[in-house]
Amino acid sequence: MIEFKNVSKTYEINGGTCDALSDISFKIKAGEFVSIAGPSGSGKSTLLKLILGKEKPTSGQVFFKNEDVSLIPTKKMSKLRQLIGMVFQDFKLLPKRTVYENIAFAMEMVGKPNKEIEEDVPQVLDLVGLADKSASFPNQLSGGEKQRVSIARALIHRPEVILADEPTGNLDLLNTWDIVRLLLKINELGTTIILATHDREIINNLSKRVLTLNKGRLIRDEENGRYIL
Amino acid sequence: MKTLTFYRILRAGWNNFWRNRWLSLATISVMFLAIFSASVLVLLNVVGQNILTALQNKVDVSVYIKQEVGEQEINKMRSDLMFLGEVKNVSYVSSEEALVKFKERHQENPTLMESIAELGNPLLPTLNIEANNASQYDAIINFLENGKYKESIEKINYKQSKSLIEKLSNFSDKVRRSGILISIILAVVAGLVAFNTIRLAMYNFKSEVEVMRLVGASDWYIRGPFLIEGVLYGAFAAAATLIILTPLLYFFSPKISMLVPNSNIFGWYSSNFFLLFSLQLIFGVALGGASSLVAIRKYLRV
Numbered sequence: 258m259i260e261f262k263n264v265s266k267t268y269e270i271n272g273g274t275c276d277a278l279s280d281i282s283f284k285i286k287a288g289e290f291v292s293i294a295g296p297s298g299s300g301k302s303t304l305l306k307l308i309l310g311k312e313k314p315t316s317g318q319v320f321f322k323n324e325d326v327s328l329i330p331t332k333k334m335s336k337l338r339q340l341i342g343m344v345f346q347d348f349k350l351l352p353k354r355t356v357y358e359n360i361a362f363a364m365e366m367v368g369k370p371n372k373e374i375e376e377d378v379p380q381v382l383d384l385v386g387l388a389d390k391s392a393s394f395p396n397q398l399s400g401g402e403k404q405r406v407s408i409a410r411a412l413i414h415r416p417e418v419i420l421a422d423e424p425t426g427n428l429d430l431l432n433t434w435d436i437v438r439l440l441l442k443i444n445e446l447g448t449t450i451i452l453a454t455h456d457r458e459i460i461n462n463l464s465k466r467v468l469t470l471n472k473g474r475l476i477r478d479e480e481n482g483r484y485i486l
Numbered sequence: 487m488k489t490l491t492f493y494r495i496l497r498a499g500w501n502n503f504w505r506n507r508w509l510s511l512a513t514i515s516v517m518f519l520a521i522f523s524a525s526v527l528v529l530l531n532v533v534g535q536n537i538l539t540a541l542q543n544k545v546d547v548s549v550y551i552k553q554e555v556g557e558q559e560i561n562k563m564r565s566d567l568m569f570l571g572e573v574k575n576v577s578y579v580s581s582e583e584a585l586v587k588f589k590e591r592h593q594e595n596p597t598l599m600e601s602i603a604e605l606g607n608p609l610l611p612t613l614n615i616e617a618n619n620a621s622q623y624d625a626i627i628n629f630l631e632n633g634k635y636k637e638s639i640e641k642i643n644y645k646q647s648k649s650l651i652e653k654l655s656n657f658s659d660k661v662r663r664s665g666i667l668i669s670i671i672l673a674v675v676a677g678l679v680a681f682n683t684i685r686l687a688m689y690n691f692k693s694e695v696e697v698m699r700l701v702g703a704s705d706w707y708i709r710g711p712f713l714i715e716g717v718l719y720g721a722f723a724a725a726a727t728l729i730i731l732t733p734l735l736y737f738f739s740p741k742i743s744m745l746v747p748n749s750n751i752f753g754w755y756s757s758n759f760f761l762l763f764s765l766q767l768i769f770g771v772a773l774g775g776a777s778s779l780v781a782i783r784k785y786l787r788v
Binding site for chain 1: 491494697701707
């Protein structure tokens with residue numbers, strides 16, 4: 258479903274260059290749960306941005322469903338992004354909208370009719386366990402709840418993949434496991450999950466496939482992997 | 487589906503507009519100035535045209551006939567003139583009649599009356615010619631100056647008013663040209679202000695735009711609201727012009743009529759109301775829309 262072929266990404270910073278990723282190749286099948294492990298600055302976020310088409314590789318190719326992401330014209334980009342749900346460490350919720358409106362907004366933006374919005378939003382809120390918070394504003398929620406709203410929003414287009422970029426970075430232990438369990442549940446329902454994290458605990462307890470990045474290089478790719486540097 | 491999308495874009499555009507209402511107000515004010523000055527220019531033009539036509543209609547040609555020419559000859563000349571297609575009317579004032587009128591007019595001036603009494607009647611008989619149309623005077627004068635009556639004519643009094651008309655039409659030309667220049671400058675300033683306002687709005691809505699991209703909003707879902715915002719500035723500026731210009735004209739139209747007879751500027755405004763308002767609207771909307779398009783192209787990466 259997702260394939261990286263000899264992908265390198267180099268950023269130019271103040272005239273110098275910085276290799277974020279060098280010569281990365283791997284494949285992810287539909288329905289997998291893959292963790293991307295590595296310390297901060299190892300290239301995890303860049304890797305996710307390449308899948309989402311927010312960045313283009315300096316060399317090599319990124320394929321999503323056999324299509325070269327860097328060749329997708331801007332007009333079709335919105336279609337791609339509806340197939341990929343994205344979850345961030347800082348949630349990226351709109352502070353002036355309620356939980357319900359934050360999710361409805363995502364549906365409005367792709368032209369979904371009101372009736373479908375009214376049906377789907379409560380369903381997805383139920384799935385993430387926030388049915389009773391739909392009228393709350395983000396600043397009235399705990400970190401874990403905010404992240405669940407953001408996951409609900411990522412799920413609303415029924416995406417084929419969810420990219421989670423350090424989703425537990427701002428959360429305490431209890432909330433962290435809540436989120437991880439939620440992601441596992443979503444994965445069981447058939448959605449591919451790519452979880453980028455530097456949290457050793459999560460990775461060691463998941464016993465799922467782990468891609469380990471260090472300084473932009475893919476140093477390990479194992480099933481039932483552990484966080485080893 | 488399409489109308490729903492359009493409605494949502496419209497609503498988002500209105501929200502952008504309303505949440506920044508003070509900034510919007512400032513933008514509208516500058517756009518209002520541009521539209522207002524362009525409208526005033528149009529109205530000035532109308533007044534100028536009115537003055538010119540009024541003057542041209544007033545012009546008649548006075549032909550002073552030599553003292554020695556007899557009444558019969560003059561009558562023949564008059565009927566020949568009447569025969570010309572261009573001529574509307576010819577009236578004859580004999581030297582005696584002219585003297586009576588002159589005396590009436592200058593009763594209070596004893597010196598003048600005394601000298602008249604001493605001189606006898608120095609006034610010449612005149613034919614006053616009115617043409618159907620101001621542009622036809624040249625043809626009439628040509629007929630008189632080069633025709634068979636050349637010898638009987640002392641002088642033709644037309645050239646003076648002609649130069650007055652020319653001066654006036656020159657002046658109104660200058661007014662028009664500087665008005666166009668001022669309007670263009672104001673339009674450019676208004677465009678820049680609208681551009682900057684929309685740029686600020688984009689900055690304010692940075693997080694919204696980011697989330698939009700994230701959830702796969704289509705291009706026009708992201709761009710549309712900003713375009714709507716610009717168009718709204720123009721529409722509101724046109725409406726403001728209308729609201730301010732109408733009472734202004736209502737009050738000043740009689741005053742202008744006193745200075746320039748036959749210039750019912752408010753009447754002209756009412757009868758051309760829809761044309762004028764559509765022009766203002768088109769001008770405003772085009773200006774606002776173009777400014778936001780430039781801002782979108784420059785600052786909004788989708």
